[in-house]
Amino acid sequence: MTEIEKHLTKDPHLKKVIEADAEKVALEPPRKDIYLALVRSILGQQLSTKAAATIYQRFLALFPENYPTPELVVKSSIDTLKSAGLSKQKATYIQNVADFAINPGLEFDQLNTKTDEEIIQHLTKIKGVGRWTVEMLLMFAFQRPDVFAVDDLGIQQAIKKLYNLTEEKKELKNKMIEIAEVWKPYRTIACRYLWRWKDNTPLNSTEK
Numbered sequence: 001m002t003e004i005e006k007h008l009t010k011d012p013h014l015k016k017v018i019e020a021d022a023e024k025v026a027l028e029p030p031r032k033d034i035y036l037a038l039v040r041s042i043l044g045q046q047l048s049t050k051a052a053a054t055i056y057q058r059f060l061a062l063f064p065e066n067y068p069t070p071e072l073v074v075k076s077s078i079d080t081l082k083s084a085g086l087s088k089q090k091a092t093y094i095q096n097v098a099d100f101a102i103n104p105g106l107e108f109d110q111l112n113t114k115t116d117e118e119i120i121q122h123l124t125k126i127k128g129v130g131r132w133t134v135e136m137l138l139m140f141a142f143q144r145p146d147v148f149a150v151d152d153l154g155i156q157q158a159i160k161k162l163y164n165l166t167e168e169k170k171e172l173k174n175k176m177i178e179i180a181e182v183w184k185p186y187r188t189i190a191c192r193y194l195w196r197w198k199d200n201t202p203l204n205s206t207e208k
Contacts, residue, residue, distance in 0.1 A: 002024070002026070004026075004186050004189055005018055005024065007183075007186060008183055008186055008189065008190055008193070010182060011179075011182050011183065011190075013162050013163055014162075014183070014190060014193065014194075017162065017193050017194065017197045018193055020197075021193060021196060021197070023196075025189050025192045025193055025196070026189075027143045027145060027188075027189070028143055029143070030108065030112070030141060030142055030143045031140070031141045031143075032108035032109075032141075033108075033141075034106045034107075034108050034111060034137065034141055034142075035070060035097065035098075035101040035106045036067075036068075037137055037140070037141040038097050038106065038123070038126075038129065038133070038137060039059075039068065039073075039094050039097055039098075040056055041133045041136050041137060042090060042093050042094055042097065042128060042129070042133065043055055043056050043059060043086070043090065043094070044056070045090070045133070054085070055084055055085040055086065058083075058084035058085055059081070059084040059085075059086065061084070062076070062080065062081070062083070062084055068098075070097075070098035070099070070101040070102045071098075071102065073094060073095055073097075073098035074095055074098045074099055074102065076095075078091045078092065078095075081094065081095075089128075090128075092128065093126075093127065093128025093129070094128075096126050096127050096128050096129075097126055097128070097129065100125075100126045105122070108142075111142075112142060116138050116144055116146075116147060119134060119137075119138060119142070120134045120135070120138075123137070131151065132149060132151045132152060135147050135149045135151075135152075136149070138188075139188045139191065139192070143188075144188060145185060145186055145187075145188050145189065146184060146185040146186060146187050146188060147187060147188045147191070148176075148177070148180050148183075148187040148188075148191065149191055150173050150176050150177060150180075151173075152191075154194075154195055154198055155176070155191055155194055155195070156172060156173075156176065157198055158194040158195065158197060158198035159176050159179060159194065160172065161198070162194070162197070163175075163179060
């Protein structure tokens with residue numbers, strides 16, 4: 001058992017999840033194409049993992065060598081982007097991200113010098129990019145170890161089930177934050193175990 005697992009299994013509820021998981025969670029090397037990771041995260045919002053992956057592949061196929069450069073995305077018509085299965089709103093948001101990347105504003109080496117909260121504040125300046133979206137980037141692209149996605153529906157459902165909670169909305173989030181205190185500084189790893197346990201892993205985690 002790793003030091004991270006030893007720390008997390010101090011929580012008896014999470015211990016059951018970790019010990020039952022045959023494939024252990026660990027941090028991986030960062031994925032430095034933050035622009036593409038952000039595009040993919042927006043594509044996956046409010047969709048099942050399978051549906052999001054299908055639309056993402058259709059979206060990539062619109063561009064030479066399956067890579068949607070920021071310049072090509074900005075020049076694309078909304079109707080072209082919608083042909084991959086995107087809504088008009090998501091197509092607009094992705095163009096906003098592409099425009100932000102051209103400026104430039106999405107370089108990994110520059111962003112990685114910032115704290116988690118500084119990255120959140122920087123990237124949520126893009127219209128269509130909210131806190132949850134950046135938290136997913138921090139977890140799966142930057143591989144930051146101590147991110148807690150309190151607004152994520154899958155994490156909410158997993159914690160409610162695992163800890164037999166009846167709270168809702170603000171009360172639920174407050175309880176979740178309290179429970180997660182013992183997980184610090186490895187809340188990212190705890191969340192990834194919970195997603196797997198709930199079988200509700202975000203699209204970002206499968207990106208290579």
